[in-house]
Amino acid sequence: MTDATALDDPTVASSPSPTCLEMIGVSKQFGGHQALEDVSITLSPGRVLALCGANGAGKSTLVRILAGAESADTGTIRVHGSEVSIHAPQDATRLGLSFIHQELNLVPKFTALQNMAMGADRTGRGGVLDLRSLRRKALQVQERIGYQVPLDVKVEDLAVSERWMVSLGRSLMRDATIVAMDEPTASFTREEAERLYSIIDELTADGVGIIYISHRLEEVLQVADDVTVLRNGRLVGSFAAADLDIASLTHHIVGREVAQVAHRAGEVDPASGPALLEVRGLTREPRVRDASLTLHRGEILGVAGLVGSGRTELARLLIGADPVGAGTMTLDGAPYRPRSPFEAIKAGVALVPEERRSQGLILRNTVSTNLGMASLREPGNKLGTYSPRRAVRIAREAVARFGIKANSVHETVGELSGGNQQKIVVGKYVLAGPQLLILDEPTVGVDVGARGEIYDIIRDLAAAGTSILMISSDFEELAICDRVVVMREGSIVATVPAARATKDHLTSLCFGTTEQEPS
Amino acid sequence: MSTVTLDPTSVVATRPASARIWKWFGRYGALLVLGVLVVGTSLLEPTTFATYDNFINILNQSALSAIIAMGLTFALVTGEFDLSIGNVASLSGVVCLSTMVNQDIGIVAALVLAVAIGALVGLVNGLVVTLLNVNALVATLGIGTVAVGVNYAVAGGTPIGLPDPGGFIQLTLGRFLGIPYPVFMMFGLAAILWFILNRTVLGQSMQAVGGNPVAAQLSGIRVDRVRVFAFVICGICAALTGILLASRTGSAAVSGGDSYLLAAFAAAFFGSAVLRDGEFHVLGTLVGVITVSVGFNAIALIGLETYWQYLFQGLLLILGVGVGSLARRRAAAA
């Protein structure tokens, strides 16, 4: 299979500038849309090449072409110096390429082990599974990752970050010489990300070449040796990571300057205003236990916490998506106990869910139907009729207001890039006119430019009097909040005013290493 | 806000011609198959097939299937299945006729009764699916079987005839402007159902639930309720077909409507390839039913052997859907 690779071949390894992968002049059209145009990249063994670019720049498309999931219109691929053609994923596997794709690609009903074994055992004894050796291999991989996901638990019962670990584990089940990772850390906390970095170090030490895609630019500069930047499907340039800083990299990516996330400079402190939502002792075993918080009108309240601390579950309780075990909630002074998201939205509470593709969008529908989904019922229209013309008009306004980049409001959302999809999900709930908008990880996988635009939307909403509850694992972006609460093991353990919500402080609160302070 | 994407209009223009042709085929492939069928048969049987009378005749023959299939479309749009529709049609015919015989109720009352039966079975289907959380295929297969049981309990399994079916038979035999009533019913119902699906909040909600139930739920759509409504509409249409079938012959039998089940599925799936890419819609289902009727009519007029009939019908189904699917795949690749 992959015996004759550069790794085993000392003559190749010792040559002056060996490359393990070259993609030359790759172009790709979708329908009429030019996703990639004459893009070339070069990867050397034992090095990390970062691909950077805004949402829709074509990073994933390039990787998917390499993986055999898409076919390029033009262009050549060389692996270890020899030209190859990759028509299907199994071709890529045979060439020693391994992938973590941007969208989680696991079988929910399979156990972690089954997922890791998928496609790994091609040759088995006459097609019979060798369960024992697969398990041994999986344990080895987990040891290497330093993260034990229970192998016999179904993936659908695992938390999101654990699923990513399974996905990472799968890519290491085979002895690959090239590994491409498409936003592997998007759902990771800092700690988990650190763990990934050390795995990357280990792999590169073994001579594996790594393609690394991320919107976390700080991370890119830390991990990568080389950086290739794409914009609108075209190559902007390739740089040595050492020559870049965040500002210059951002400039390359978006082609203009982008301001840093700034603390919100409010003239009046919203926290002194009237309370909108009061939550006392909210419990739903085992994820949420005795959680209490207060949210004021027009306030942006951040929720920090580690993965599995129960933030998503808390948000789901607030909109009635799951039944509450115990506790009280009041909204605007009146008791509030929604039994379904319908009742929550009617009361003016909406949740922008964590996983946009599976929970937020109908991928095969158009931009306009997706935008209208949470506000189908026209206020004052007793008949319950629906006017597509009105929906299109509202969608057009929303597309302009939120800066959504789509060919038209009739475009299928499945074809849009991640950042634009996320803006549509946010926009959908904003159009429902909530007085309280909950956002669960709103900027995961969103590029630096679009991220700023989403912050703008959030700030504008708050300024107009909407209260915001923002769940985020990216503690830097919590800077836009007025206050931040910290959740640990299902409870709110601390409340931190904006000025003191530094990354380090929040992280230590999350781990419980800092004493809880009176809020 | 500065936009850095390319101007979309300039991008679209670069699309290759072959992609556009394939796209056209993808959209109109199923209609093309219908067109070829019509033209072919017209050439073979110019005097009998290509006449106004035969045209009306085909529409008339399509009406009952169309009504039940358009109802089924609602269940399919919502992402569910309904295997009970054939049994509901049978039940409706038998119950209405036996009530007309025994209680001497009028035609309007019988129609109301049919709607009530359909709505009831649909409601039960919906509740079993949403409250008991049973897969729709099992639930409707089970409820359909129960409906057969009720049917036997009502009529004991023997066919029921109306002693004086005059007025009742007129329901399907009567004509207005030379066009049989069922044709009006079919188009009228199609218009109503189209409106419900495309121009009401309920219909939009159904499409959303079918597209992604989780997203729909989180967007404040009452998913379970919408599902129940879809089953109810499906049941009502099935029951209407049942009573119209009874009217055609003035009698009703325990398994009279059963054959509509697979026919309706075939039509709806055929229809999902008409103008759309695998989405169920009322208009498509209507075209599907009419295509099947044209095919059957063509076979009967040309006078093919039994085995040809089946071969032809099977191929028609696969071709009608396949041409479009294949073309769409090509268009995506081009």
Added chain:
Amino acid sequence: MSTVTLDPTSVVATRPASARIWKWFGRYGALLVLGVLVVGTSLLEPTTFATYDNFINILNQSALSAIIAMGLTFALVTGEFDLSIGNVASLSGVVCLSTMVNQDIGIVAALVLAVAIGALVGLVNGLVVTLLNVNALVATLGIGTVAVGVNYAVAGGTPIGLPDPGGFIQLTLGRFLGIPYPVFMMFGLAAILWFILNRTVLGQSMQAVGGNPVAAQLSGIRVDRVRVFAFVICGICAALTGILLASRTGSAAVSGGDSYLLAAFAAAFFGSAVLRDGEFHVLGTLVGVITVSVGFNAIALIGLETYWQYLFQGLLLILGVGVGSLARRRAAAA
């Protein structure tokens, strides 16, 4: 390195007792329904139902349905449907018998022929689904209809009987250790199919394709090929049932196997609630078939009215699946 996520096992432990009870019901609900049925009937009919002979009798009656339903399970596992199985069973019976009559081939040759027919139809189904990209429901409905056409072409629609069916009939009537051959075939095939599905790369690939086709594709599984295999296995099982049916009845008719279609679906869906949460599996399907047979046997022995039979069967289906589903939902909510 410290792990900060909650340990899932500890999470399970904190679950309240009620959740555990519901979970138990969710897993064993369908089996419980079977158990209640067996105990209930044993009490009502102690001398006829609860006997060894009747037990063997029920297994013997289940065998043919079980074989076709276990085959269907492969299509369902892969995320597809196969509506042609009934027609394939009919076709296989008719073709094998007419070949035995006309060409005087032996029993083994007839079995081989049946397998070949099943594999061929399965292959065509698979190719239409994967290459033409036609929805499996439409494709198999279409190919099934074509199979009916071929059936008419072969035998002209009249039932075929073997002039001297002795040896052929022994295939299903013969006994070994007092147990009829079909029971051995059922369990033997179940073991083989279970092994294929759970202990081979092909079987795991089928489950992966059914669970998430995109993920399967990206991890290097040849999704289309796996789908085709599933259809082929499904077709072969259907054809085997067809020839066994012909053997049991000593004759074959055009629509002889048609009634297996819905029965197999019912059994497979019932089975998906056995021990699992809506996943199709061979063992579950087997339990599903046996449950339906026990129900039918109980009805026959108790001697219920026709309408009771239907009501009972419908409710059995819904209850068997519903108890588990409801309990699982409860378990999740508790």
Added chain:
Amino acid sequence: GSGGGDAADGEYTIGIVKFASSDQTSEEAIAGFRAYAEEQGWETSAVDPQGAVDKANGAMQDYVQKDVDLIVTAVFDSKTLTAGAQAAKAADIPVVSISGGTADGITANLDAGVSNGEPVAAQLVEDMEGKGEVLVLGYKSGLPCIGREEALNDALEDTDITITRNEVPIPGQVEGSTQFAQAWLAKHPKGSGPLAVWGCFDDPALGAIAALKSSGRDDVLVYGINGQPGAINAIEAGDMRATVYLLATEAGKNFAKLVPDFVEGGVDAEPQEVDLTNVLVTTDTIADFLSEYPDAGE
């Protein structure tokens, strides 16, 4: 037999395997059979295998388990009940059939085929005066239909009547027949000679009538068999020319009277055919018929 009931005392336990509860004629015959049996104090039970031959075989085996004295099957071609018949034979339980024919182990048959096809076939030939066109709506998978079609073909043999044959789909027999008839009518316009439609049971005939009415034709004679209510009403209304009214209930009763003989004769008895009594009903005789059987139209 070795029956669990006290067969020797003339008290029988009888297991009935229906065809499908929707099959009217056999249902009526079974009803007549059971009514008589109950009068005699015999115990009967019935199973509905819903048209599935495998289930019918299974039900026969169930009755063998139950150790009945006699098994009665209906409509299923007796040749297809081999497994059940063999099991019964091995257990020494005789089997008889209602219109399924005789076979090894099935010793008697209540014939609903040829004998019921003959009167209507003769009527058809007479009405058409030996020439013209007939649309035959047949069903080759059903034994009675095969027999009836045979009777028709025999009657047509020496005439100038030509036929167009279509196989009726079941289920869907009414709709399918309507469509076949409609096309056939288009090809045989008014005035193209004596025209007739023959259905091997009433449903196809009723379907053809729907086609006639919707194309406004009254020049075609329609014939059915079975005499179900819809057909009787159609004859009364003049839409149908004739049908054969099967006295199924009575026939069932007569068949039941033979039960002691069946049980006595055992599994190796000489096969015997019992005719199903019937009445030909035409537009000419409908009035008399209805006064004799006033409930036939409901």
